[in-house]
Amino acid sequence: xxxxxxxxxxxxxxxxxxxxxxxxxxxxxxxxxxxxxxxxxxxxxxxxxxxxxxxxxxxxxxxxxxxxxxxxxxxxxxxxxxxxxxxxxxxxxxxxxxxxxxxxxxxxxxxxxxxxxxxxxxxxxxxxxxxxxxxxxxxxxxxxxxxxxxxxxxxxxxxxxxxxxxx
Numbered sequence: 001x002x003x004x005x006x007x008x009x010x011x012x013x014x015x016x017x018x019x020x021x022x023x024x025x026x027x028x029x030x031x032x033x034x035x036x037x038x039x040x041x042x043x044x045x046x047x048x049x050x051x052x053x054x055x056x057x058x059x060x061x062x063x064x065x066x067x068x069x070x071x072x073x074x075x076x077x078x079x080x081x082x083x084x085x086x087x088x089x090x091x092x093x094x095x096x097x098x099x100x101x102x103x104x105x106x107x108x109x110x111x112x113x114x115x116x117x118x119x120x121x122x123x124x125x126x127x128x129x130x131x132x133x134x135x136x137x138x139x140x141x142x143x144x145x146x147x148x149x150x151x152x153x154x155x156x157x158x159x160x161x162x163x164x165x166x167x
Contacts, residue, residue: 002069002101004060004108007032007049011061011068012042018068018093029089030071032059058112062092062105069096072105076116084149086124087113088159090135097131106139106159113161120158127153 005011016039022028032052038044052059056077062070070092075082088109090102106123113121125132127146133155137143141157 002062002064002104004072004105005063007052007059007061009042009046009049011063011066012045014063014066014068015045015061016040018070021093021095022091028071029085029091030059030073031061031091032057032071032073058109058116060105060109060112062096062101067096069093069101070105072102072109074109074112074116074118074121076113076118082122084124084151086156087118087121088123100138102132102135103138106136106141110159110161114163118161119163121161123157123159124154125157127155129155133157 007015019028019031019033019039032055033039033048037048039048056075058074060072061068062072070090072088072090075085075087075089088106090105092102110121123136123141125136136157136159139159141159144156144158146153146155
């Protein structure tokens with residue numbers, strides 16, 4: 001059974017294996033990795049994991065039997081990036097796709113969205129990414145629109161997160 005775990009240095013080698021599976025330049029939403037992050041060395045990885053814990057974004061890794069299968073993040077706030085990328089972003093490593101893990105993770109991350117004060121969350125995917133669209137719909141996402149942007153067309157979905165936490 002998979003788990004959603006906070007990023008940890010304990011899973012460094014498992015995370016690196018998942019990261020390498022995507023290959024160079026591939027998109028891994030949900031990990032919070034930027035081009036400036038140096039994750040290959042133990043010290044760089046530890047620095048990155050520490051920075052993730054201090055971020056306003058909630059990051060979780062999908063882990064099963066010691067393998068990192070993907071990542072998911074909840075972002076709150078009115079930032080342009082959130083409006084563009086959505087409040088929930090996820091990625092599943094290629095070898096773990098097709099098992100329903102992303103839909104499972106989306107439904108399991110919604111309590112974090114509530115704790116961040118969200119009663120609903122925006123999820124965005126490229127219009128042609130039908131696998132992500134089906135994932136979001138399976139998790140309860142309702143299509144708002146297909147919006148044409150400078151980066152291509154995107155599907156914008158909303159999913160109910162429930163009543164925000166008050167404490």
